[in-house]
Amino acid sequence: MLINLHDYEAAAEARxxxxxxxxxxxxxxxxxxxxxxREAFARIRIRPRMLVDVSTCDLHTTVQGIPVTMPILIAPTAAHCLAHPEGECATALAAGEAGTLMTASTSATRSLEEIATAATGPFWYQLYVDHPLEDLTDRSFSESLxxxxxxxxxxxxxxxxxxxxFGVKEREERAQFEMPEGLSMANYPGDLETEPASLTWNDIAWLRSLTSLPIILKGILTAEDAxxxxxxxxxxxxxxxxxGRQLDCVPASIEALPEVVAxxxxxxxxxMDGGIRRGTDVLMALALGARAVLIGRPVLWGxxxxxxxxxxxVLHLLRDELEQAMALSGCSTLASVGAALVKLP
Ligand SMILES: Cc1cc2nc3c(=O)[nH]c(=O)nc-3n(C[C@H](O)[C@H](O)[C@H](O)COP(=O)(O)O)c2cc1C
Structure with missing residues (x-):
């Protein structure tokens, strides 16, 4: 029986x-x-309030002014076609149907245009800035993306x-994982060889000059960088x-969240994203100041x-758990989910 996200993890592994x-x-x-x-969530406690009318709980919010039916979004993850032949197109369809927003990865196995066509809701684009092997300064491919x-x-x-x-993942190395025949990074022309660019704050100014779309930085962990x-x-x-896929021994995202918010x-x-598996995890992140959370692996499991x-x-399960957690903690609106709702270790 698949009744929570952990069940989806086990079922996905088996498949x-x-x-x-x-x-x-x-x-x-x-x-x-x-x-x-994961462990950091288990150390936080919720301080529920009683005798509040929670006959209805409203989970609607906006992100960058875009309405979504819940504060749970889809994080960018690479290579969805490893999980299912329809890959990112299936994810984009499901996101809209669940009333939320998908972030499509630069390393998708369907092109960003195909994903946009399949989408039934709003979508964001995750950018890895790459340069051709022979020219560290050439940002033209990223600009074209x-x-x-x-x-x-x-x-x-x-x-x-x-x-x-990119971080070295030893379990992946030992499993000798290679992209199966026929799957490719669909946003890249077949003959283009690139590597990640070592970005600096100047490049953020460059990006700002390039587009009027909102710019969101993913991967900030300190107050200084915030x-x-x-x-x-x-x-x-x-x-x-x-x-947990880049530098090991950095804080859990939920531990880093308060200093960034402050x-x-x-x-x-x-x-914030990282380790969100339960409605109570979402509630804690919101209480600590996140406007919304994103989920990575659970989407791939689904x-x-x-x-x-x-x-x-998967999206509905998490949404329902959040709604239940809000009701039982005395929060009928997202606005009422505040810092007093949690007790940190
Ligand atoms: C298989 C996999 C691929 C990922 N690919 C990307 C990516 O292409 N771009 C990116 O910014 N983050 C990528 N991430 C990180 C996710 O966006 C997100 O930060 C992370 O999965 C959140 O943690 P969770 O999996 O515990 O929910 C990837 C994560 C996983 C597990």
Whole structure:
């Protein structure tokens, strides 16, 4: 029986090829941060309020001015076709049907235009800034991706800033995972060889000059960087450690969230991802100042189990758990979910 996100994890593992499973599930190094993303939630306690009318709980909100029916969004993850042949197109369909928003990865196995066509709701584009192997300074391919995203109707550019190079995931290495024949990074022309660019704050100014879409930085973990982000005019920050896949031993996202929220002080929207598996996790993140959360792996599990239907079910399960947690903690609106609702360790 699949009645929570953990059940979807087990069912996805049973269905997927071991190499692809290792790719989805692993973290870097000793996976300290990967575990911390979950364990940190278990140390926070909720301080519920009683005798509040919670006969209806309203989960609607907006992100960058875009209405969504719940504060739960889809994080960018690569290679959805490893989970299901329809890949990112199925995810985009399910996101809209569940009343929320999908972030499509630069490393998608369907092109950003195909995803936009399949989408039934709003969508954001996650940008990895790459350069050709032979020219560190050539940003023209990334510029073309931004132009394509604008033309295809993406509503924000999510720049991932925690990946100037990619983390080494040893479980994936041991499983000798390789992209199966026929699957490719669909946004890249076949003959283009690139590597990640080592971005600096100057590049954020460059991006700002390139597009009028909202710019959201993904992968901020400190108050210092949050202040710089605001100073560089970004519209949003995703507190994230890339699901424990970049630098090991950094804080759990939920641990880093309070200092970022305090430093931003309302000057842009703050979101978080990493380890969200329960409605109570979402509630804690909202209480600590996140406007919304994003989920990564659970979407891939839903996709592996049942394509678009599985993704929709995962989103509905989490939504229903959040609604239940709000009701039992005396919150009938998202506005009433405040810092007093949680007790930190
Ligand atoms: C298999 C996999 C692929 C990912 N690919 C990307 C990516 O292409 N771009 C990106 O910014 N983040 C990527 N991430 C990180 C997610 O956006 C997100 O930060 C993370 O998955 C959240 O943690 P969770 O999986 O515990 O929900 C990936 C994560 C996983 C598990």
């Amino acid at each position: 997927m090829e071991p190499g692809a499973w290792a790719y989805y599930s692993s973290g870097v190094g000793d996976e300290v941060t990967l575990r911390a993303n 931004v132009r394509r995203a604008e033309a295809a109707g993406y509503r924000a550019i999510v720049v991932t800033v925690d990946a100037p190079r 202040v710089l982000a605001v100073e560089h005019g970004v519209d949003g920050i995703i507190v994230s450690n890339h699901g 430093a931003v002080n309302g000057r842009c929207e703050v979101y 996709l592996a189990v049942d394509g678009a239907d599985g993704v929709r079910r």
